[in-house]
Amino acid sequence: MRRTIRVVAVGSLMTLGACASARPDPDPMSQVRDSKLSTAARIKAIDRRWASASEGARERQAAREDLKTVAGPGAWPAPLRLAAMRALADDRSEQGEADTKRLAILMLPRETDPGMTTLLSGLAAERGWTDATPALVRSLGRWNPRVADTERPEAKAIRTLNPDRPLAEVVWGVFVAPPEERSTLRPVSAERIRADAWDLLSRLDPTGDQRAAWLSTAPEEATGAIADLRACVRDLRCAPLTGDELRWLGSLRDFTKPANRSWWEAATAAVGSTDPERTGRLQLRHIAAIHWAAAHGSPWLSADRATLLAELKSKLASRPVHRRVRGERESRAPSSERLADVAATISWGDLLVALVVDKSLGGTRLARTLRAQAEMDREDTSAEYGGLLVASPPNADPPFNAVLYPPRPGDRRGDREFVASADMIAQSDHALAHYHYHAQKARNVEYAGPSQADILYAARLGRACVVFTSIRADTLNADLYLPGGEVIDLGTVVSP
Numbered sequence: 001m002r003r004t005i006r007v008v009a010v011g012s013l014m015t016l017g018a019c020a021s022a023r024p025d026p027d028p029m030s031q032v033r034d035s036k037l038s039t040a041a042r043i044k045a046i047d048r049r050w051a052s053a054s055e056g057a058r059e060r061q062a063a064r065e066d067l068k069t070v071a072g073p074g075a076w077p078a079p080l081r082l083a084a085m086r087a088l089a090d091d092r093s094e095q096g097e098a099d100t101k102r103l104a105i106l107m108l109p110r111e112t113d114p115g116m117t118t119l120l121s122g123l124a125a126e127r128g129w130t131d132a133t134p135a136l137v138r139s140l141g142r143w144n145p146r147v148a149d150t151e152r153p154e155a156k157a158i159r160t161l162n163p164d165r166p167l168a169e170v171v172w173g174v175f176v177a178p179p180e181e182r183s184t185l186r187p188v189s190a191e192r193i194r195a196d197a198w199d200l201l202s203r204l205d206p207t208g209d210q211r212a213a214w215l216s217t218a219p220e221e222a223t224g225a226i227a228d229l230r231a232c233v234r235d236l237r238c239a240p241l242t243g244d245e246l247r248w249l250g251s252l253r254d255f256t257k258p259a260n261r262s263w264w265e266a267a268t269a270a271v272g273s274t275d276p277e278r279t280g281r282l283q284l285r286h287i288a289a290i291h292w293a294a295a296h297g298s299p300w301l302s303a304d305r306a307t308l309l310a311e312l313k314s315k316l317a318s319r320p321v322h323r324r325v326r327g328e329r330e331s332r333a334p335s336s337e338r339l340a341d342v343a344a345t346i347s348w349g350d351l352l353v354a355l356v357v358d359k360s361l362g363g364t365r366l367a368r369t370l371r372a373q374a375e376m377d378r379e380d381t382s383a384e385y386g387g388l389l390v391a392s393p394p395n396a397d398p399p400f401n402a403v404l405y406p407p408r409p410g411d412r413r414g415d416r417e418f419v420a421s422a423d424m425i426a427q428s429d430h431a432l433a434h435y436h437y438h439a440q441k442a443r444n445v446e447y448a449g450p451s452q453a454d455i456l457y458a459a460r461l462g463r464a465c466v467v468f469t470s471i472r473a474d475t476l477n478a479d480l481y482l483p484g485g486e487v488i489d490l491g492t493v494v495s496p
Helices: 008-022 028-033 039-051 057-071 080-090 094-110 114-127 128-140 153-161 165-175 190-204 209-216 224-237 243-252 260-270 286-294 305-316 349-360 364-379 422-426 454-462
Strands: 386-391 398-402 433-438 465-472 475-479 486-493
Touching: 028 039, 039 057, 039 080, 057 080, 057 094, 057 224, 080 094, 094 128, 114 128, 114 153, 114 364, 128 165, 128 190, 128 349, 153 165, 165 190, 165 209, 190 224, 190 243, 209 224, 224 243, 224 260, 224 286, 243 260, 243 286, 243 454, 260 286, 286 349, 286 386, 305 349, 305 486, 349 386, 349 475, 349 486, 364 398, 364 433, 364 465, 364 475, 364 486, 386 422, 433 454, 454 465, 454 475, 465 486
Parallel strands: 433 465
Antiparallel strands: 386 398, 386 433, 465 475, 475 486
């Protein structure tokens, strides 16, 4: 039998082995970026990237910068962001700890992922980062309807870091003394921080009574928002409840605008002419109607709540109600839109607003304006249109105007969502109400009333609002809706 003996040189095997062992490991960051790899493999690559950093400060800092690009806000999947942040938090060197804290403070107010918010809040509480309190307050200020404010991780961290103070008192402290924004990345003004804190206080102190008590103890020489709030309570017997209302007050108190000082003085005199026992608690949204009533010598200004209610009932008694049906993605049934269903609780100020808005809708010229705007809205399927209902000075013609603010390109979110433009908000200081259209088709009666999103808009901005719904080509249904969720069908506006 013939045998074949295969001989392999030992040196060749050694060479092959050497070549194999010399093959470089894949770059961990390239694997982190490789979306074709599994999430588990990419997380392991994150761990390898941190483990690869030597004790040298330069190498460790380079690794931190790589992982910060993953942990920070962006398009990275949530599990990778969390893994990167945990790796960064494992760096307990003095420099690394300080850098992680800075990153957490920067991220918290803008973070939208619940898992990351929980991790950052837990780190702040565990490591005693008391200077993260304002960032935690701003994060908590963003409303989450699925979780009670007091049960959220930010609230738990705030209580841990400030064990001797109630949560609302801590938030008030951030409002009074907002921190300086040290970051050069999207710096935030003190007024923005105050507005975020005020939004949270609007939920922790819904009546505003606690804030009024704290405000009374603020230093007399206080400026900015504190001074504006004091003037509002003193002159107009009201105070903003939400952050957007606080911005509204700041705009009203900007006396570099020529019309603002005279308007404020006239409004102060108008409010001063009323009896607090008769009017009850006022809100900023009431002041424009009070201003109008005083300027036009309306008897409504001296009427009590029962009289205003009776007059509004009389006006609406014979008008048909077109009730909205539940829309897509809405969990609650719409309001009945009948005055009778809110008569027991609606305030004097809101009754006055309803009467003035109702009066504004009685003019022929305004009816034609509204119809023309509705037709423009119907032709434009990229957005819902809206604007401001404003009162003219006495003896002006027309006595009321509907000022349209077509949505900007970036605000066009489809034919079933209204987005108020920045110009509209900025120029609405003295407006009676905000309005928008449901005019997707000439007969749109099933949408005759505000959506849940519309009600939230009114609550957030603290405004009286009107939605005009196309019933027929020449007819619009008008529904007044208020921040408390009250909806009153004011009937129809017919254009000749």
